[in-house]
Amino acid sequence: MSSRLVTEIAGLKLTNPTMLAAGILGLSGSLLKRMAEAGAGAVVTKSVGLKPRRGYPNPTVVQVDCGLLNAIGLSSSGIHSFGEEIKEARKGRVPVIVSIYGYSPEDFAEVARVAVEEGADALELNVSCPHVEKTGSEIGQNPRLVAKVVKEVKNKVDKPVFVKLTPNVAEVAVLAEAAVKAGADAVTAINTVRAMTIDLETTRPVLANKIGGLSGPAVKPIAVRCVYEIHRRVEVPVVGCGGIATWQDAVEFMLAGASAVQIGTAVAFEGLDVFKSIAEGIEAYLERMGFGSVKEIVGLSHKH
Numbered sequence: 672m673s674s675r676l677v678t679e680i681a682g683l684k685l686t687n688p689t690m691l692a693a694g695i696l697g698l699s700g701s702l703l704k705r706m707a708e709a710g711a712g713a714v715v716t717k718s719v720g721l722k723p724r725r726g727y728p729n730p731t732v733v734q735v736d737c738g739l740l741n742a743i744g745l746s747s748s749g750i751h752s753f754g755e756e757i758k759e760a761r762k763g764r765v766p767v768i769v770s771i772y773g774y775s776p777e778d779f780a781e782v783a784r785v786a787v788e789e790g791a792d793a794l795e796l797n798v799s800c801p802h803v804e805k806t807g808s809e810i811g812q813n814p815r816l817v818a819k820v821v822k823e824v825k826n827k828v829d830k831p832v833f834v835k836l837t838p839n840v841a842e843v844a845v846l847a848e849a850a851v852k853a854g855a856d857a858v859t860a861i862n863t864v865r866a867m868t869i870d871l872e873t874t875r876p877v878l879a880n881k882i883g884g885l886s887g888p889a890v891k892p893i894a895v896r897c898v899y900e901i902h903r904r905v906e907v908p909v910v911g912c913g914g915i916a917t918w919q920d921a922v923e924f925m926l927a928g929a930s931a932v933q934i935g936t937a938v939a940f941e942g943l944d945v946f947k948s949i950a951e952g953i954e955a956y957l958e959r960m961g962f963g964s965v966k967e968i969v970g971l972s973h974k975h
């Protein structure tokens with residue numbers, strides 16, 4: 672991959688602007704390392720909390736016409752047993768961003784402290800999971816709570832802090848502004864969109880949790896709009912996420928204002944080659960259009 676693709680987000684050096692999104696194969700250090708080896712410029716782990724959490728009963732993930740619907744319920748064995756996975760992931764030689772969640776600002780800060788102690792290069796605060804009570808978007812829909820969480824985490828750690836936002840609000844840019852004023856180094860947009868599906872034969876909602884989060888191609892235009900609105904309002908880098916499966920999707924997000932892109936559902940559908948094929952496609956686009964660096968296209972659509 673060429674130097675055209677090299678970029679920097681909140682002090683993290685990326686060989687190309689693709690990243691693995693949180694929650695897709697991100698609980699295993701060896702899989703995270705494989706993503707890096709397959710071409711991801713950085714990897715984000717599955718969201719991890721302070722204590723082990725079982726998550727919801729099955730079914731937790733179902734395929735719908737235009738993507739995936741999931742309500743996994745933030746299952747993980749907790750940050751205290753995640754250190755080995757972080758260490759293994761770091762062998763992939765790309766930044767390892769540990770996604771964390773908590774039930775209070777203090778909770779978030781403690782998970783962040785341990786994650787950094789275990790080797791996290793940066794943190795992504797999941798204040799946007801749409802289907803778990805007392806955390807995720809229950810915190811992340813309130814700008815004042817978002818600010819409190821960010822401040823508490825920034826007081827505890829000296830690594831870059833990304834804040835991952837929910838689209839399930841009237842004005843996502845207001846949340847971004849609150850996060851940045853409180854010290855966020857970057858903003859990721861978006862997490863999944865609250866959604867559900869119902870089985871006609873059993874007449875039941877399909878997910879055990881009934882309501883879950885929609886990802887994949889259906890959410891892409893929502894995510895592009897969120898990135899566009901956020902880029903207008905804040906100075907920090909925006910990381911675009913939601914329905915990205917091709918280089919064209921990635922370039923669209925960058926034109927909207929994303930400095931890098933995260934890929935989730937497409938990794939599940941298409942496998943690990945997706946990072947390399949997207950990065951190569953972006954590179955060919957830059958060359959064809961006469962851009963010397965990927966940084967030159969960030970936010971270009973705002974000029975019109």
Ligand SMILES: Cc1cc2nc3c(=O)[nH]c(=O)nc-3n(C[C@H](O)[C@H](O)[C@H](O)COP(=O)(O)O)c2cc1C
Pocket residue numbers: 692693694695717718732739741743745770797800835861862863885886887888890912913914915933934935936937
């Ligand atoms: C199965 C699954 C699990 C996910 N788990 C997490 C998670 O633990 N933390 C988080 O912040 N986002 C999680 N997400 C959301 C993704 O990181 C991403 O924001 C969303 O799926 C949109 O991107 P995509 O369309 O590329 O998948 C999950 C998504 C899926 C499909």
